[in-house]
Amino acid sequence: MMFKSALAFMLMFLNFQPQMVMQADIADELAVKFRQGNSKEIAKSFATSIELIIIDQEDVYNKAQAEQILKDFFLKNPPNKTSIIHKLTNNPNYRLTILSLTSKTEKFRVTITMKKVSNSFLITELRIEQDS
Numbered sequence: 001m002m003f004k005s006a007l008a009f010m011l012m013f014l015n016f017q018p019q020m021v022m023q024a025d026i027a028d029e030l031a032v033k034f035r036q037g038n039s040k041e042i043a044k045s046f047a048t049s050i051e052l053i054i055i056d057q058e059d060v061y062n063k064a065q066a067e068q069i070l071k072d073f074f075l076k077n078p079p080n081k082t083s084i085i086h087k088l089t090n091n092p093n094y095r096l097t098i099l100s101l102t103s104k105t106e107k108f109r110v111t112i113t114m115k116k117v118s119n120s121f122l123i124t125e126l127r128i129e130q131d132s
Contacts, residue, residue: 026121027087030112034101035082037074043067047122054128073128077103095121107131113115
């Protein structure tokens, strides 16, 4: 009896493990791309339109516009370091990642909201705020 339940648990774990790994990779990959200041790679994960809030600038943009605004932000604030503060991964259609991004002179809090579209997560909202 114990063998059957252990086997069932292992099979259940194996079924869920790839999904859990995929979820972790999204946040980890974004943290690396933000640390690199790679707006082009980040923009590949943008939805068709994205709500972009960078310090005091807020609007809805298409992918190309949002990429350019993010590129300008990185030119003014070249990142030195990022770390993941929080990940919300318990909803199969929604992800939230909060990063701490440090440049030479300032520290920022980056909030990334993603929704599932055709089996992949796309960034629908990106918020960058000054962190004290």
